[in-house]
Amino acid sequence: MSHGEAAAPKSITTRIVQAAALIVVFAVLLIATRLVPEKQSVVGTVAGLGFLLLAGTLTSELMEIAGLPHVSGYILAGLVAGPDVLSLIDDSTLGGLAPVNALALALIALAGGAELEIGMLRSSARSIAWSTALQHAIIPIIAFGAFLLLARFTPFARLDTMSLVGVALLWGVISATRSPAALLAIIAQVRPAGPLTTFSVAFVMLSDVVCVILAALVIAFVRPLFDPVAALSFEDLKHLGFEMVGSVALGACLGMGLGAYLKLIGRNRLVVLLAIGFSLSELLRYIQFDALLSFLVAGFAVRNFTDQGPKLLEAIERTGAVVFVIFFAVAGAKVDLGLLRSVGIVALALCAVRGVGSVVIAKYSSKVAGDPPVLRKWGWSSLVSQAGLSIGLTVVIGRAFPGIATEFTTLSLACITINQLIGPIAFKLGLDRSGESGQAVHQEGATVTPLSQR
Amino acid sequence: MSPIVVLTGLLALAYLGSMLVGGRTIRGFGLPSGTEFLVLGVFLGPRFMGVFTRQGLAGYSIITIVALAWLSFVMGSDYGYAAGRKLPAKRMFFGLALALLAGLFTALPAVALAFFLTDLSLRELLILGLGVGAVSAETTPYAIRFVVQRYSADGPLTRLLADVCEADDALPIVLLAVLATIVPGQTTIPLPGMPWTGLASTLAIGATLGATCAALFDIEPRSSQRWGILLGTGLLCVGVCLRLGLSAVSAMFVMGMLATGLAKERRALQELLATTERAVMLPALVLAGAHIVFPDAMPFVPIAIVVVVMRVVAKGFSGRILGRTLEAKHGPQSLGLGLLPAGILSIAIGLAFAMRYPGVVSEWVLALAALNALIGEVVGTAFLRRALRNAGEISEASAGATPLPVRKLSPAEMRAAARLLRTSTRPPARSSSATRQLEGRARRRSSQSGAGT
Structure with a gap:
């Protein structure tokens, strides 16, 4: 997103770094949730917030390559991490994000x-x-x-x-x-x-x-x-x-x-x-x-x-x-x-x-x-x-x-x-x-x- | 009281904190680390006014943990640097050794006394020992910065102290990480191969996310996006550590170190994080104050007396060593007491203990952290000033100068003043710390006004 600042064209290296970072972010939360599958809403909310922020941003940047809007990237990141796919973000976490x-x-x-x-x-x-x-x-x-x-x-x-x-x-x-x-x-x-x-x-x-x-x-x-x-x-x-x-x-x-x-x-x-x-x-x-x-x-x-x-x-x-x-x-x-x-x-x-x-x-x-x-x-x-x-x-x-x-x-x-x-x-x-x-x-x-x- | 009202109150405090530093209009009031806000927290807490209730504090524990971890991130990002320059390895080692000395001097007698006076279990004695060591080890760099800023102190002793105080921050963090892995908290999930896998995991999470943060920060020139990166990696790190029952404070410190260590845009990262420091610190101090429980006189008072006395002894010893290092002809006598100031790091560690290991021992640790901070900031800062004056690094005019504020300078005026200082009679190669501060301040202010926050 630009948010008032002009975005420069991105090089291939930038895209590779973004893709690697996205994999790391998914891997970190995936490992944590698989090691500790218990639902801990407050803790999950903090991790979920950080994860959605990073994963959403990175996915949106990568979807730029296909000419898709950033919003689609944010939604896709949430969808993949959500309860129906990878279940990195559970329902209680989503409830905790209401405020x-x-x-x-x-x-x-x-x-x-x-x-x-x-x-x-x-x-x-x-x-x-x-x-x-x-x-x-x-x-x-x-x-x-x-x-x-x-x-x-x-x-x-x-x-x-x-x-x-x-x-x-x-x-x-x-x-x-x-x-x-x-x-x-x-x-x-x-x-x-x-x-x-x-x-x-x-x-x-x-x-x-x-x-x-x-x-x-x-x-x-x-x-x-x-x-x-x-x-x-x-x-x-x-x-x-x-x-x-x-x-x-x-x-x-x-x-x-x-x-x-x-x-x-x-x-x-x-x-x-x-x-x-x-x-x-x-x-x-x-x-x-x-x-x-x-x-x-x-x-x-x-x-x-x-x-x-x-x-x-x-x-x-x-x-x-x-x-x-x-x-x-x-x-x-x-x-x-x-x-x-x-x-x-x-x-x-x-x-x-x-x-x-x-x-x-x-x-x-x-x-x-x-x-x-x-x-x-x-x-x-x-x-x-x-x-x-x-x-x-x-x-x-x-x-x-x-x-x-x-x-x-x-x-x-x-x-x-x-x-x-x-x-x-x-x-x-x-x-x-x-x-x-x-x-x-x-x-x-x-x-x-x-x-x-x- | 409604959580939203409390949250708004904390945001108002954050606002106040930013104003105090950003505006500099009331520079001259207050203690170096803002320990007066700790006292404010005590008064607002359940013991006195009851603005914060026990239940409310428990409900806000996650915010407190995130705030502490964020402060740790800020400290980690600045670790190994003093006034923008990298610390020599020798001085870092020196600082850590002195912190270890203070930690051992205080922890061992405290544990011994507790062993004889109480029937604490081995686990509780371990928590007490590591806790006391962690909250007694540091000399807060804020005290040095405070004296440098207010009295324009400059010279070899000032620089040595600044370096040593910056370096000693790592020890309490390491102690906390070690304790978190060898003494599981109530929420700790046993990982295979504990305890060492826990310590390794803490380091690995901090390092991985620190490297990720650095890589993303370097490829992203937009400040709004950079905020998202810092916030995202920080929250993910805290959340994952809490989920695994690891020390979020320690992991964030590692993350900060790695992020600034690897980022090409290190200065920008440090400056961005520095703008959040006071905004987070003051609410964290208030919350810490509200968490403080006044322990029963026995056996807390004897333990507290021993800890305080042994800390004075340890710091006095450290002062002598520092004096000898510089081979000063007139070794500053009050230097040892000048090393007493403890601040937000000690408080943060004490609070982290209190939240991780609820019980009487962690209440003692938090109370001792508060005691160290109060005594250190009130007594220690005065002695530090005296030590630097004795060493001839504070001019008489500066030492006697009123600490009341001067008019707030605009960024343009800051830059002009910095230019003026650069072109003054001093050789340009050896700029004073006052010049560096003015330049840094001008940079920060212009970046702040650019960020609009």
Whole structure:
């Protein structure tokens, strides 16, 4: 990954050293886990963290040779080390890495918010408005229809019609989600600049907010379909409103505070970001606010209401070498291959419908909005990935409807897995083919500049 | 208290630690190794304020171990070097021999006394002996750096002391590794061919990952990626050692030594690691302070008195040997007491003992480590200053100067000051340590401002 620093072309010697180091890293943990097979979660977490960091980085570097994005390398390293293949990382270790994942998500959301600049949003407002409206209105409907059509091949075949409609509606929401983490990881790697990059960042970040609201609305609407006694409750909407407003307000305060800190003191940014990431993620979880939204707003506030945006981005991008690797390697390790085998075909079909739908709608909305040719051709490329938000909403839905939780989570995770494998490759392909890859480095040297200034 | 709140508190301490060193605005306050934070930990601990509870500390044991191991990594990376130059082999050997002397002087009487006063088992006596030896052996190099920085000390004795104090760090680490392999802890998994396979495994893991770290560091010019390499190899080393029940602190020390020994970019690696030193050290000291249990007066007090007295004797003897080495006409009388300062290494070793071998003996070892550090830093530093002044290596003006801070210099000002010192009346070939420090400081600050952390 570049993370604000230009990556030099790698020689054969470098590749050999990386391959040898990767073998050593795998061998060290393999020997340790075979000698001591007992599950010791805390100890395993430390070794697992170090291993995923190294193995993820090295695999991604080696996958560069094939032109694949780094994200794919992180996921592959996690997948190979995970419980289903070499079992170097066990389930308890993955559980122990949850706080690190929460921190990663916080930093990713902060970076995402800091990439959004009002001027940039205004300049591509037409494209974003059309895409947001069409993608979030039509994709859930398409996914809903596909789900109903394929229902008899899913574990939900036993459900009555109303419940099935409810599950299909929930599926529609999950299908509308995208992955800011994958987007930012690819951007950090290839340092792109141009209309496709600008549009993708703005759309995906905005989509996050829309999906969180959409999910809460659909959950409230769907509840009576599962439980005939339950009525459409405005309590849920009230709760949603409270959560949204609270998250935005807290995020704005955090952003202003962070901006003031960066301006007045500005030192030890890494430690400050870690403290904020850990403590606020926990606090927000405790008070049931949306952490993603809060950090997104905080980043947005720093970017737009202070002059400290570049500093914040630089600090976050410097943590990227660690944050993205862990986030995606953990995601890779969590991939359940047995699960993929059991619902793989249905999941693949549902992903295909979502993918084709996204491409067609992206092309149509680009046409309606009068976008430049590059956006018309490649605007869809950032819309395939799914990761953190999708998993988060799946968990929320599982909690809200315990009766379908296992089956829904199984199918959802299978689809997310497929999309997180394909999505980054698609986006990198889009950036490479559109000629935007590496443009930021050419424009600015090695410094970090927000997308709007590229 | 919530673990997240404690973790945030520790991060705040890390922040404070970085500020204290990075900003230098309050340079002049505090003890060389920051032992006052150990006292803070004692007050925050279960005995007094209860911010850290026993349960909470147990829950945070893994963070403590990782912090200690990381400090060991930093020390290992700097081992064999003083002020950027490689130590002569003779001085390294000398430093180790003096540390061994202090270790033996303190450990043997302590074990003998414990044997007569208590009914400790052979295993516990072994832990006590090696533990006492390990926490009493070193003279912390922070004390020397502190006096050099604050009073601009320079001369043959200062350099000799700096070299010897840098060299003696390895002994406690070796003792810990030896003990970890011959006396299994509660979590140790018996490896075939123990105990020596354990020691060999500790060295092998440290060496393998150190070499890997060096190789990757050299081919990776981006600092963000370099952080990932250091963090990844470090955590993997700690995790694997803990899984096998080996000493993570010792393996990380070896890893640090190998990494800097093999890396072509040794200076960059050392500078990168040095920026984390205080940030990790202060929370580790606070946690160590919170872990300290006040043992019952009997038989701890007699053992503690014997250890402290024998350490003074051993260091006094070492001081005489050092004085003779330099053939000083006026051998510095207070040099022996000036070798008393003990710091983070002793504390780290004591804490590692306490966590590996829970029980009364390791509580004694940790308490003795704290005692050595407190006495050493308060008394020892003053005598060290006096010894160097007597040796004529601290000017009267510097010795009497207020230690209160001067204005913080920007990197550009640092560079200008360094240039000015280089072009002053002194011959350029023989730059003073003050010049070297200023240059090093300027380099560090510019790299820090570049790193933004």
